Amino acid sequence: MEQNQVSKSFLWSFLEQASVIVIQFVVQIVLARLLAPEIFGVLAIILVVVNILNVLAQSGLGSALIQDNDADDQAFSTAIWLSLGFAAVLYLLVFFLSGPIALFYGMVDLDLYIRVLSLCIFFNALNSIQRSYLQKTMNFRSLFLMNLFALTASGIVGIVMAYSGAGIWALIAQTIIQSAVACLVMAILTPLKVSLVFSKSKAKSLFSYGWKMCMTGVLATAYNSVSELIIGKTxxxxxxxxxxxxxxxxxxxxxxxxxxxxxxxxxxxxxxxxxxxxxxxxxxxxxxxxxxxxxxxxxxxxxxxxxxxxxxxxxxxxxxxxxxxxxxxxxxxxxxxxxxxxxxxxxxxxxxxxxxxxxxxxxxxxxxxxxxxxxxxxxxxxxxxxxxxxxxxxxxxxxxxxxxxxxxxxxxxxxxxxxxxxxxxxxxxxxxxxxxxxxxxxxxxxxxxxxxxxxxxxxxxxxxxxxxxxxxxxxxxxxxx
Structure with missing residues (x-):
């Protein structure tokens, strides 16, 4: 692998990370001025559920594809359908559990918010495989463009809706649109073609590697939440x-x-x-x-x-x-x-x-x-x-x-x-x-x-x-x- 290719990949990857921080910072400042703190608190509760769903739905399959030098189109298609399948099962689960969660917090319409925002796990499941394809091929320029379009478009929609008095729906729409636009832009920029192919052997191999990465992600998310709970309590x-x-x-x-x-x-x-x-x-x-x-x-x-x-x-x-x-x-x-x-x-x-x-x-x-x-x-x-x-x-x-x-x-x-x-x-x-x-x-x-x-x-x-x-x-x- 040429050093120049790695260097350019790092430059585009850094620009991607920096653009995410800058755009999110600007959008959050504007939204914070338009929306009440209580609304962000509701979103934080919803995201605890959604973030865990995202990690479980993706199941580390993207990492499994990157480390597998023999991964072909069949492997990527298998990973996509497997990830979407996990997302469907998890969505059904959270659809029925959202009611008890809303009762636990005593928040009106929280179950509706969770059910709607959880739709983004389907987009994120697909997007995780698209990202892994671009990372594997060292195409970080496309990742930069994807984040640029997705964050900008979703940020504009969120700000306009917040200014119009949409409240929590502004933040929900912003999150879903960001995931959807990311998938759309990736579909345009990525030569990866999804086909109706599913290999049981490849699914087993990918999941064997990926579930451990998945559990690591869940544990890290739980650790961060528990840490704040401990400090907040003491x-x-x-x-x-x-x-x-x-x-x-x-x-x-x-x-x-x-x-x-x-x-x-x-x-x-x-x-x-x-x-x-x-x-x-x-x-x-x-x-x-x-x-x-x-x-x-x-x-x-x-x-x-x-x-x-x-x-x-x-x-x-x-x-x-x-x-x-x-x-x-x-x-x-x-x-x-x-x-x-x-x-x-x-x-x-x-x-x-x-x-x-x-x-x-x-x-x-x-x-x-x-x-x-x-x-x-x-x-x-x-x-x-x-x-x-x-x-x-x-x-x-x-x-x-x-x-x-x-x-x-x-x-x-x-x-x-x-x-x-x-x-x-x-x-x-x-x-x-x-x-x-x-x-x-x-x-x-x-x-x-x-x-x-x-x-x-x-x-x-x-x-x-x-x-x-x-x-x-x-x-x-x-x-x-």
Missing amino acids: CTSGDLGLYSQGRKWPIAAIGAITNAVANVLFPALAKLKEDRAAFQNAIIRALQSGTYIIAPLCFLLAVVAEPLIAILLTEKWIACVPVFQVTCVSYCVLMLQLVNLRAYMALGDSGLYMKLHIIKLSIGVFLLAAVALTFHDIYVIAFVNGAYTVFSIICIDAKPAKRKIGIGILEQLRLTLPIFLAAGISTLVAYPVELLLLSYGLKLVLQIVLFVIVYVAISKALKITALSDIVRIVRGLFHRK
Whole structure:
């Protein structure tokens, strides 16, 4: 696989992730001004049900198709019908359960809202297979265009309906239209043709891999919900708001890059898994190049946390700065997790992927509950959660790395140590600007400039190869033959 193709795929994947964040942010701001908070609360309840249905309906079949180098049109058609079949069964189930759910919450018409919004699981089931086809063929430009059209169209409809007084129906329509438009655009852009073909053997093979990915997704969704419930129960609602905001923004910023890398790395490694040397070389390059971008971004965000939050969220949110900073620092090793887990997935070991998540999430819930019940302090919770994030990545996610991919965690840390050193020194140099009596805007600019200058200088002094690799890749992207 050509390096230039991978680089362009990453660029389009990053643009896709960034466009989703920007468009959703703008649309949500407008809708928040037009609709009452209670309406968003109702939607949140509905989405708890719908999000779980989406994960179950898709059943990890998209990931199964990406890792299978022998997947053909018959396999994709089988996956589509299997996914739609799951969606139909789940919709019938939620159709009859929506009544009891509405009674439990004591909300009028909640059952109707759930039944209507749950229709999107059919579109999402189809869309997940379409996405996997484009990811497998490294066609991330089409994914970018799909999200651009779907988010823009649904956002406009949602805003117009909200302005017209449609209330909760504006948010329901926005969600359904986004899923429907995504399917339509994908059908136009994707050469994948759906046929009336279903192979039992391929269905069995795909489901054997996919159900483990599915369960992992369900567990992750449940873990996030339980975490907020625990913090909300042991701390005040205001503390939960600070904790949520302190984690949401760094996760969104860092996630735009890590998700882009993950989307490209998975199909790229899947294509190379038969060639051990090429597979390992791709892992090393991805680990070093990714860490060279992610680690300094995490440290830089931690450095500029106070002026950044004061400017974007106003000073009333300054209290969430410590949570923001701890989250950023703990995510500096995220590439170690991303590379190892995607390598396991590419090798077809979804069972290992699920096992690691079960171990991490089980320990995580117990640890969170113990700390929250003992201290009732979001800052202690954030610190322990951050420390556990680093521990789980190094000691749990990377433990099978030596056996599975031939590159153990000690070797991975050795390869990335100069990068962490450069980022750490840059942090020590840039952070003291925080002590100066300057405006938030000036502090932000000075810290960013100082950090970048020191980081690049140390990178050159330590002869970090990732710097020259990234420069060469960027030049190649804009080079016209």
